Amino acid sequence: MRIEESRKDFPITNDLIYLDSAATSLTPIQVVNEMNDYDLRYRANIGRGVHRLSVVATERYKNAHDKIKTFIGGDGGTLAVTKNTTEAIGMVAGGIRWESGDRVVATVLEHHSNFLPWLRLREYGVKIDIVRPDSDGYLNPDSFESVISDKTRLAAITHASNVLGNITPVKEIADICHQHDALLLVDGAQSVPHIPVDVSDIGCDYFSFSGHKMLGPTGTGGLWMRRPDLKPLHIGGGSIESATAENFTAASGEEKYEAGTPPVGGTIGLGRAVDYLNDIGMDTIRRHEERLTGRIIDGLSAIDHVKIVGPYFDERRIGVVSFVMDGMHPHEVAHILDEASAIMVRSGEHCCMPLMQHLGLESGTVRVSTYLYNNPEEVDMLTATIEEISRKVS
Template sequence: MDIKNIRNDFPLLKDLAYMDNAATSLSPETVIHAMNEFERHYRSNVGRGVHRLTTVSTQRYWDAHRKVAEFIGGENGTTVLTRNTTEAVNMVACGIKWQSGDRVVSTLLEHHSNFLPWMKLGERGVDFTLIEPHPDGSIDSAAFEDAIDDNTRLVALTHASNVLGNVLPVKEIASICKEHGAKLLVDAAQSVPHMPVDVEEIGCDYFCFSGHKMLGPTGTGILWMKEEDIEPLLLGGGAIDSVSRDKYTLAEGYQKFEAGTPNISGMIGLGYAVDYLEKLGTDKIERHEKKLTGRLIQGLEEIENVHLYGPHELDHRIGVVSFNVEGIHPHEVSHILDEASGVITRSGEHCCQPLMEYMGLQNGTVRASVYLYNTEEEIDLLLDTVEEITRRL
C-alpha cells in the first residue's frame, strides 16, 4: 500500500500519530464528502414519497446496505443499520424470546457491550456462564466444548479482543454451537476493520460491528442476521407494510428492524468507507498492520520496566497492544505520549472491567492500536517516548 498517499486522505494525521483506532478510527475525505453531498444535494428521507430527492436518497441508502453485506460475505442474510455494536447486541438480547433455564455462554474477554445485556437476562431466569481465558488471552475451542450444552440458547463472544488483541477460533466454536442447537453471536467490532471476514464461512447467526472503527462515521453500526428470527426492538414509521385500527404487518427485509428515520448520511458514509477498504484490500491492510504490530511488540519487549499483555506471536492477533510502565499510572503514560510526542493512545480499563479485575490490573493498561494509515516511524516514536519515560524511574 502507498501509505504516504493514503495519509493524504486523513488531514488530522499531519499533526498526530494516531493510535487509538480500536476506539475510533479516522474517516477519509471520500467518506466526509459523501456525507456532505447528501446534506447539500439530495437530503431527504428514505422509503417515503416518490419525489426526486427521496428517490436518490433511498437508492444510495439501499446501495450502502448492499455494499456492507457484500463486504462481510453476508448477501444471503439481513443487514440492519444500528447506531453501533452496542445497539446491535442489545437488539438480539431483547429480540429473542427467552425462557427460564436458557443459558448464554460468553467469555471474560468481552467488552461491556457484549457482557451487560446477557448479564441482565439473569432477571428473567437465564443463566450467564463465563469462560476464563489463558494468561495471554487465548481460549481453546475445547473450553467451549465443555461449557456449551443442550440448554445453551446462545453463545456470544468477541471475534478479537479490544484489550489483548487475540483472535478467537469463531469458526470452530460455530461448529460446536450447531452440535447443541445453540445460536452464535460474534462481536466483530475489532475484526471487520482489520482482516478479511466472511460470515458464511464463519457459520455464525448474528454478526455485530461498528462503522466508526472502520473509517465510517460515528453513530453507525451493523447487525447482520443469518435469519430474521428476532423481534424488532422498535416499531414505527418505515418498519411496517400496512397498519389498520387493530393490526399491522411488518415490512420485509432490513426495513422491519429500522423503525423511524435512520442515520441516512451515516449509512451512505459507511458504504463509502467500505469502498475505501475494498480498494486497498483487507488482506493488504492485515499484512501492513501485522508488520507494525510486530515492530511495536518487539520494541516494547526490549524496554526495561515495561509489561506487555496478550499474545506476543503475530498469528491469530490484531494490531491492539496493551502495556504498562512499572510504577506509572496508565493515564499518566498516555498523557505523556500525547503531550511530548503527539502519540494518541487509550488508557484505562477499555470498557472491560471484569477482564481487568481477572488480570489484576486495577488501573487498566495503555493501549496502542494501529490501522492502515500508521507508519513504522510512528511506532518508533512511541517506543522512543516510552523508553524516555522509563529512564525517569
C-alpha cells in the same frame, strides 16, 4: 490505491500520531465528502417519497446498505443498520424470546457491550456460563465444549479482543454451538476494520459491528442475521407492510428492524468507507498492520519497566497492543505520550473490567492500536518516547 498513499486522505495525521483506532478510527476526506454531498445536494428521507430527492437518497442508501452487507460476506442473510455494535447486541438480547432456565455462554474477554446485556437476562431466569481465557487471552474451543449444553440458547463472543488483540476461534466455536442447537453471536467491532471477514464462512447466526471503527462516521453500524428471526425492538414508520386501527403487519427482511428514519447520510458515508477499504484491500491492510504490530512488540519488549499484556506477535492477532509500566498509572503514561510527542493512545480498563480483574490489572493498561494510516516512523516515535519515560522511572 497504495496504502502508503492513504495518509494524505487523513489530514489530522499531519499534526499528531493517532494510535487509538480500536476506540474510533479516523475518517478519510472521501467519506466526509460523500456525507456532505448527501446533506447539501439530495438530503431527503428514504422509502417514503416519490420526488427526485427522495428517489436519489433511497437509491444511494440501499446501494450503501448492499455494499456493507457484501463487505462482511453477508449477502445470504439480513443486515439491519444500527447506530453501533452496542445497539446491535442489544437487539439480539432483546429480540430472542427467552425462557426461564435458558443458558447463555459468555467470556471475560468481552467488551461490556457483549457482557452486561447477558448478565441482565438473569432477571428473567436466564443463567450465564462464563468461559475464561488463558494467561495470553486465548480461548480454547474445548472450554466451550465443556460448558455448552442442550440448555444453551446462545453463545456470545468477540471476534478480536479490544484489549489484547488476539483473534478468537469463532469458526470452531460456531461448530460446537450448532452441535447443541445453540445460536452464536459474534462481536466483530474489532475484526471488520482490520481483517477479511466472511460471516457465511464463520457460520455464526448473528454478527455485529460499528462504522466508526472502520473509517465511517459515528452513529453507524450493523447487525447481520443469518435469519431474520429476532423480535424487533421498535416498530413504526418504515418497518411495516400495512396497518389498520386494529392491527399491523410487519415488513419482511431488514426493513422491520429499521423503524423510523435511519442514519441516511451516515450509512451512505459508511458505504464509501467500505469502498475505500476495498480499494486498498483487506489483505493488504492486515499485512501492513502485522508489520507495525511486530515492530511495536519488538520495541516495547526491549524497554525496561515495560510489560506487554497478552500474546506476543503471531498470526492470531490484530494491531492492538496493551502494556503496563512499573510504578506508573496507565493514564499518566498516556498523558505524557500526548504532551511529549503528540501520540494519542487509550488508557484504563477499555470497557473490559471483568477481563482486567481476571488479569489482575487494577488500573488497566496502556493500549496502542494501529490502522492503515500509521507508519513505521510513528511506531519508532512511540517506542522512543516510552524508552525516555522508562529512564525517568528508573
